[in-house]
Amino acid sequence: MKRFLVSCVLVLAGSSLRGQNPPLVLEKTIYLPAVQGKFDHFAVDEAGNRIFAAATGNKSVEVIDLGSGKILQSLTGLGKPHGLAWMASTGQLFVADGASGVLDLYGGAPLGLVKSIPLSEDADDMVYDASSGLLYVGHGGSDAAHPGRIAVIDTKNLTQKASISATSHPEELEVDKSTDRVFANIADAAEISVIDGRTAMQSTIWKLTGAKNNVPLAYDEEQHILFVACRTPARLLVLDGDTGKQLANLPSDPGADDLFYDAETHQVYLIAGSGAIDVYRTDEKNVKAAGVIHTAAGAKTGLFVRSRKTLYVGVPGSGESAASILVYSTR
Template sequence: MLPAILSAVLAGIAVANGSIASGAEAPPLQLEDKIPLGDVRGRIDHMAVDLARHRLFIAALGNDSLAVVDLASKRLDRLIGGLPEPQGVAYDRATDTLYVANAGDGSVRFFNNGDLSAVGQIELGSDADNIRIDSRAGLVFVGHGDGALAVIDAPTRSRTADVPLKAHPESFQLDAARIFVNVPRAGTIDVIDRISRQKIASWPTEGRSANFAMVLDEARQHLLVAFRRPAELGVFSLNDGALVGTVSTCGDVDDLFLDSKRNRIYISCGDGFVDVLAVDGDTYRQIDRIPTAAGARTSLFVPELDRLLVAAPAKADSGAAIFVFRPSP
């Protein structure tokens, strides 16, 4: 359940882009607040959240640091420096451990999330990137290098295996039996068996490229993959990898989320928009395009907060900030 203090804070945030006129239909996302990120400069990558402590973690790649935001007070709490190009960040509540994957030296660094002290690291070689955690299985998966998923045992913080791939993995998602991996340079979506840790399929992207963002829609047995070339969402069958539909999107997409409560898809793009798609049966259609900021392609949808958080990088006339969007209704 959402902590009472955070619920009250979010409920009291004023709508920053004005009141909705009486009788007018509210947009599907309403901007509630902008949380300044202080001296954060350059590219911003992935984010993660610790609900119990009201913390948002932001990989400030261009700053070689991790930004920690207090969501309850809506302010930057601290910057953890000395991280060489952090990309992936994930929080494991079961072990109260924060994981940060770094492109610069290929390390995955562990932090005790109580006091955010460093408690160890694993060297993966190069370009440590996306992280996924399976808390029930006690496993952490990290994409890295020229093509591999590292498997880390969470309780012991030890690397137990590597799953080879043809090229560097971007976003990947887990279901109970499989791992689905975007491999843009190979032009494929690879499917890994979670037990044998062997590749069992390689789905073609049908002439599309730059497949970075991905999300599972298990209720409809679909894998949703966002491409940059062309800018569109591909809908693939989880059964056989067949492309069953496409929807045009905004450009330079980097994150993609499913809002199961409302049957919506949120797609954040570097050209300064979030596309909102409605899901009708097995069909996906765009219902709105919400303006954000140039370069704001990284986002995080947090169902427990019922908020979409979008990271806007610093520009000549504005500092870096987290845009807080409230879905409506």
């Protein structure tokens, strides 16, 4: 792995690099006046042209038509929906409910609750490995009585295959399909848990240096590069995906909560709750800031859909201000 040469100058908020096309273009805004509070994670049904939004503040999951921008269905009765995963092959939606400590499965048309799989408090982010049919879900970790765990769910028979220990609460997870590994951000411990997908066991732990409170991450499978966004201080760390060695440390906006890598444009999109999307460009030898896009305070999560060349960002609703989804083109 070649060492990255780092450009440490972050472009001023709201601007992009002069003489270049903007890294993101706002195409439209989907307004959701019935939704209050913040969003957490999103999922997409590409065949059905729908996006699913975990409206945590609204205690619901909103099913939204991407063509009309209208809410097709609201899944209510949830405590604190966090992670979402859509199974296109079965037409089913998995929802991690942090308040109830369960993984809910919805299916049918309209979507209805099919099954709840018990986990523990603060069931959170999840990642699906399509090659194995396994779903990895982080939960627990608030105190000694509720240790951090990563549940391994067999999505074919809807059972928990394994439970992997974590030092504390697992935040975002990512799959490396080429090596059958799963990376899990363990924010309170400033470490990354590396899981062997073949054995469903932790193979190693990478300790971070220079920053902590690492919440989101993203992976460049071609170059074997792991991007890790930290909140304390606000930095983007670049790691060798084979060894965990730190290759770069760049500034970012505060409150990182979602992170995506675009393999086509070689861009990284860091969504920060302070109201910004930090964009970085990478190649084989370097990573540099490519611009900062203003969003809104509290707009901390979203979804990048590579096939659509689109980045969706959720903006919370409060009082008379409607919640919305910002739709950016990455072309």
